[in-house]
Amino acid sequence: MTRKKIILSVNGVRNEIEVEAKETLLETLRNRLDLTGAKLGCDQQVCGSCTVLMNDLPVSSCSVLAMDADGCEILTVEGLGAGGALHPIQQAFIEHGAFQCAYCTPGLILAVKYLLSRFPRPTEPQLRHYLAGNICRCGCHVEILQAVRSLARRAQENQL
Amino acid sequence: MQDNVGQSIKRLESESKVSGELKYLSDLKLPGMLHCKALRSPYAHARIVRIDSQRAAKFSGVEGVLTRDDMVDNPHFDSHYGPVLKDQTVVALDKVRYVGDLVAAVAATRLDIAEEALDLIEVEYEELGAVFSFEEALAENAPLLHEQVSKPEHGFVDLADVNPVEGTNICTTFHLSKGDLEKGFQNSDFVFENVFTCPSAQHAALETLCAVARLERNGGLTIWSTVQNPFVIRDQIAELFHLPVSKVRVIALNIGGGYGSKLYPKLEPLVAALAWKTRKPVGLTLTREEVFQTITKHAAEIHLKTGVTREGRLLARQCRIYLDTGAYAEIGPRVAKKSGYTAAGPYNIPNIQIDSCLVYTNKVPAGAFRGFGVSQSAWAHESEMDLIARALQMDPLELRQKNLLEEGGEFATGEHVHSFGLRQCVERVASALQWGEKCPPPPQKHLARGKGMACLIKATITPSISSALVRLNEDGSATVYVGTADVGQGSDTIMAQIVSQELAIPVTHVQVVHSDTDLCLYDLTTSSSRSTFHMGRAVQLAAQDIRRQLACLAGRLWNCPVEEVLFANQGVRCVVNDVVHAASYRNLLSASFGIKGANLVGKGTVKTEAVQRNGEPLTSAFWFAGAGAAEVEVDRETGSVRVVRYASAADVGKAINPFFCEQQLKGGAITGIGLALMEQLVYQDGLLINPNFLDYNLARFLDIPEEIIPILVERAHEEGPYGAKGVGETALIPVAPAIANAIEDAVGVRVTDLPITPEKVLRALQEKEQKAQLLEGPTPGRS
Amino acid sequence: MGLNRFEYIEASSIPEASRFLADRPEEARIYAGGTSLLLLMKQRIARPAYLVNIKKIPGLRYIDKNDGTVRIGALTTHHDLEFSPLIRRWLPVISELEPEVANIRVRSTGTIGGNLGFAEPLTDLPPVLIAMDARIKVADESLERLLPLEHLFRGYYETSLRPQELITEIQVDLPAPFFGIKYLRFSMGSDKPLVGCAVGIRIDPESKLCVDARCVLGCVGPTPLRVREAEEALKGLPYRVNSSAKAARIAATACSPLTDLRATEEYKRAIVEVLMRRAVEEAFRRASSKLQG
Structure with missing residues (x-):
């Protein structure tokens, strides 16, 4: 089977990794780089537990071939925040208690990061449409929406 | 202190959860x-x-x-x-x-x-x-899944009477009766008979x-x-x-x-x-x-027969429940029992007969599912309540109010319920949705809105046992050892809050060690919404055990009566002959033991019994009361249902962490909406054909209501810590019948088999129209 | 489940990819985003021995407009379409539907060429594109040809392309003046549509009568279905409830949905009828609104 050395920049760190053709990006992150924040949930791109940002766009890392990610910039939940401090999205999730079991949380936080980068002041339909691909089985949707709205408000206030 | 009981503090592990550092089992590798x-x-x-x-x-x-x-x-x-x-x-x-x-x-x-x-x-x-259906499994000469089944030597006390019926696929049966059923029906003005079904779910x-x-x-x-x-x-x-x-x-x-x-x-x-x-x-x-392919929720078929008076008094109810437990019993027998107890609903009905039958089929085993069989039975009794109300031309709220089981009332099991704030739950969800006011009609003609409600009663596993250890460390911080597993509900934080309250130390000084059988004392289970009541109380007792020990040490040190020792600000205090003595726990320990390194260990155990002191049976150490109300919007042309608003109330006894309680109410409502409207396992010749999230749909951000209103009712229970009971399962149970009732309010059709898919609603609407046309004859001017 | 073993090839040009596919028609599959293919591979429904990644081929990801035609490179992602100002300006119906396609992660990686070439029946774009008379450009090692998109689809996951042919471009002519189009999808708790329905209406600005119509259904048969009889039922008439209902009934009869675990055939037909009626009304409204604009 094809093996190939790929270059993956993950959370700003450049990695040279030899991967197999059938290896998914999620497997590379979890098994080779010990970045276990992204989780396997459905393995079908439905639940979003494995969401990471690839060149700033959210992808299901369970369904991206590692080789296809060669040369890409990957951001995982571990790469958020700086110098040990939490990212404002992470802080907002805590503030609004936007999780229970939190298995979906790393993926959701990245989905929110993308959402706010695209729509700093999202409308309600945008909130729901752009987060619809992330399942939270504990049912923390209300708190998650509150967290995102608070971030949008803050962004607006900072702009004014 | 802000960290204590009654405060909505954040989960202790919050940072590790949002940072992705919290390890779940599959994140770890053993060498x-x-x-x-x-x-x-x-x-x-x-x-x-x-x-x-x-x-x-x-x-x-x-x-x-x-x-x-x-x-x-x-x-x-x-x-x-x-x-x-x-x-x-x-x-x-x-x-x-x-x-x-x-x-x-x-x-x-x-x-x-x-x-x-x-x-x-x-x-x-x-x-x-x-065999895949109840009919096939229960047919004479049906192929048997298990020819012979043995029981474990030391099984659960509450399930000691579980016995498979030899030579059949009946895994177990449950029977409960009260009063004289036949007489009850005879005295009724109307008798209603309906069958309700729920599919298996995951x-x-x-x-x-x-x-x-x-x-x-x-x-x-x-x-x-x-x-x-x-x-x-x-x-x-x-x-x-x-x-x-x-x-x-x-x-x-x-x-x-x-x-x-x-x-x-x-x-x-x-x-x-x-x-x-x-x-x-x-x-x-x-x-x-x-x-x-490993575990599912029990599919159920529930036959209800209810006798009522013209005025809307429930006189008799017969419930026959069939539950599909799949290929293995697992915990099915307890599900059969739990759904059996509450099958007649939280009502004051003098004559009741309940029979549940747990059936083996050649399908994936079914086990515990948030609500333990009660969501199935509530689907039936709460749908039936609205059918009755409609037939009697009575407000469904009024019908419930007339029959509700009240504080001190006698339940189907013959015991009297206490700490049971059902009426408040029902009335508060009603007022949250402005019950009685018509929904404003939506702008588009094909849409219609309606409101519906449902309520519930549920038992917790009884008898059961939980023990906890609290260790007061030499510096005055505490470590708590509980068998309770934190599945996201926030049990670690609740336990820490209780210790913080009892020992007057900041919650951040409490470390919780959980669900490790080598380190923790026995705990039956993290389920049945039992942990706050049982383990929370055990932790409270363990902390109080430490307080007693601290008081003894202080009494000895200062020569004061132990009952006069006060606890505040991570230390003890006592006034002896107008002299104030005070010491931090750290100083008290080192002064008392003469060395750094002395710990105190407190132990607490909660054990519930199957019989009360007055001789009445105790089928549940406490009873859950809850209610839900939904406002829905139905598309008459497609049958689509959207839940616009939902109010969810539960009697939690005492909210140790109100935010967590509300979160259970909101989360349960959302999961309940998915189960009500879309979730269902589909088998074809015994093969589960939708074992994945592409084909088995869960509620998403697009499916949740615009507003969810959580309502906490606090009717304290004397045995719960600070009066607290449980809340994990309550909110999910009434969702499906509340939605079905709201749909009937909106468009006048009734769906009796879950999930309430658009197709079922549309078919019901079409049938209704056909019937109306048959009755009225052709309407002039209609094509 | 993990993926089966396979060999991974990165093609650097269309001829190279085409040559590889020609040599191994049975064993090789094109990887152009992989959103659908990897799914089938995980379920062991597809077991290709070779994956030919064409995403690294330069020059296939673009959205241009010239000579009255919008040209979309095959490797353009759903996400590109969703946020393209050019699409928003000239083909707004696509910008409108894209946020509803699958989910944001699928849209980030899924390409339009992959979407069309995979011929998955439960998908949104094909009916809309067919309603706009879209063409696709396909190429093999040496030749290029254009064909109407409608002619691409043969059956469930089956296209009319030869094994060595690849889609390289999608072309959509700018809508005529007084043309209105609406796409409606019906889904139930899922990322995938249960029924999709695209209606395009061109009216005569003087008489306000429909002079041309497109009625295309998705998800209710092995391929997207253009219902010409429904189109005829609309032509020559102004917007009328009756005529749109008639077209809708025709569409509901013409399609061939299957009963599956999501809904029965009967229900899908009922939904076709409702969507078609609503889409016709909106398409007319959009066509007429251009009278003022």
Whole structure:
């Protein structure tokens, strides 16, 4: 089977990794780089537990071939925040208690990061449409929406 | 102090949860761990004629293959296990009983090697007749799933009377009666008879099931598992492997959602057997599809017959419940009992008869699911209440108010309920949705809005036991040891809040050690919404035990009466002859023991009984009361239903952390909406055809209401910590009937089988229109 | 489940990819985003021995407009379409539907060429594109040809392309003046549509009568279905409830949905009828609104 050395920049760190053709990006992150924040949930791109940002766009890392990610910039939940401090999205999730079991949380936080980068002041339909691909089985949707709205408000206030 | 009981403090592990650092079991790797993969049955019911695993065993990278050959006459471990009935085997022995049943398993150095090796196991099956429905399973001369079933020697006390009916597929039955049913019907002005059905569903915890086993040098077993009741696993493994429980250690880390799916042995016997065989650690993480093939929610068919007076008094109710437990009993017998108790609803009905029947079929085993059978029974009794109200032309709220079980009222079981704030729950959800005011009509003509409500009563496992340890460390901080598993509900934080309250220390100074059978005292289970009530109280007692010890030390030190010692600000205080003595715990301990390093250990145990002091039975240590109300919008042309607003109320006794309680109410409502409108496992000839999230749909951000209103009712329970009861399951239970009732309010049609798909609503609308046309004749001007 | 073993090839040009596919028609599959293919591979429904990644081929990801035609490179992602100002300006119906396609992660990686070439029946774009008379450009090692998109689809996951042919471009002519189009999808708790329905209406600015119509259904048969009889039922008429209901009934009869675990055939037909009626009304409204604009 094809093996190939790929270059993956993950959370700003450049990695040279030899991967197999059938290896998914999620497997590379979890098994080779010990970045276990992204989780396997459905393995079908439905639940979003494995969401990471690839060149700033959210992808299901369970369904991206590692080789296809060669040369890409990957951001995982571990790469958020700086110098040990939490990212404002992470802080907002805590503030609004936007999780229970939190298995979906790393993926959701990245989905929110993308959402706010695209729509700093999202409308309600945008909130729901752009987060619809992330399942939270504990049912923390209300708190998650509150967290995102608070971030949008803050962004607006900072702009004014 | 701000950290105490009644405060909505954040989860203690919040930072590690948002940073992605919190480790779930599948995030960890043991050195030298083998990866396991299971071979599963392609047949619903078949005899295994032959298994040959030699080729697989020789496959490079394979370290062990487990088949029935390892089970036969093995002096080291038994083949059979099961929490209530020993009808499960580590791998299939003589036959397989559902598509997905475990046939064999491979442990290999890599997961893909284990996967490939499965293809090398040769199995020859002889297909047997299978049963998939209640009718087929209960038919005379139906093929039997289990010819003979034995019971564990030391089973659950509350299920001691569970017995399969020999020669049938009836796993167990449950019967309850009160008053004179026939007389009740005779005295009724109207008798209603309806059948309600619920499909099988799946818990869909985002973290799949995972277990790791390691054989220790001393012959013991250490098992890490995604499990909500580690002590039950410990006991089952100890029995299976003939080990004292001290040699079996079961550890549950933080769990990525359970909802009942992570109770009772699932993968642990298999990985333990493979660890024993290979002498290496063995780990197994199920795929999503395999989770669907491992555990489900019971499908149910519920026949209700209700007698009422013209004025709307319920006089008699008969409930016949059929529950499909799939191929193995698992905890089905308790589900049958729990749904049985409450099948007549939270009403004051003088004459009741309840019969539930738990049936084996050749389908995926069904077990605990948030609400333990009560969501099924509530679907029936709460739908029926609205059908009755409609027939009597009475407001459904009024009908409920007339019949509600009140504080001190006599329940179906003959016992009197206490700490039961059902009326407040019902009335507050009604007012939250402006009950009685018509919904404003939506702008589009094809849309219609309506409101509906439902309420519930549920029991918690009784009798049961929980014990806790609290250690006061030499610096005055505390460590708490609880068997309770934190599945996301926030139990760690609740326990810390209780210790913080009792010992007057900041919650950040409390460390909670959880769900490790070597470190913690016995706890029956994290389920049945029981942990705050039982373990919370045990932790409170353990902390109070420490207070007593501290008071003794202070009394001795200052020569003061122990009852006058006060606790505040991480220390003790006492006024003796107008002299104020005060010391931090740290100083008190070192002063009393003369050395740094002295700890105090407090222990607390809560044990509930099956009989009350007054001789009445106690089927539940406390009763849950709750209610939900929904406002829905129905598209008459497509049958689509959208929940616009939802109010969810529960009597929690006392909200130790109000935010967590509200979160349970909101989360339960959302899960409930998914179950009400879309979730359903679909089988074709015994094959589950939607075992994945593409085909089994869950509520998403697009499906949740615009507003969810959580309402906490606090009617304190004298035995709960600070009056607290449980809340985990309450909110989910009334959702489906509340929605069905709201749909009927909106468009005048009734759906009696879940889920309420758009198709069912549309069909009902079409039938209604056809009937109306038949009655009225052709309407002029209509094409 | 993990993926089966396969060989991974990165093609650097269309001829190179085409040559590889020609040599191994049975064993090789194109990887152009992989959103659908990897799914089938995980379920062991597809077991290709070779994956030919064409995403690294330069020059296939663009959205241009010239000579009255919008040209979309095959490797353009759903996400590109969703946020393209050019699409928003000239083909707004696509910008409108894209946020509803699958989910944001699928849209980030899924390409339009992959979407069309995979011929998965439960998908949104094809009916809309067919309603706009879209063409596709396909190429093999040496030749290029254009064909109407409608002619691409043959059956469930089956296209009319030869094994060595690849889609390289999608072309959509700018809508005529007084043309209105609406796409409606119906889904139930899922990322995938249960029924999709695209209606395009061109009216005569003087008489306000429909002079041309497109009625295309998705998800209710092996391929997207253009219902010409429904189109005829609309032509020559102004917007009328009756005529749109008639077209809708025709469409509901003409399609061939299957009963599956999501809904029965009967229900899908009922939904076709409702969507078609609503889409016709909105398409007319949009066509007429251009009278003022």
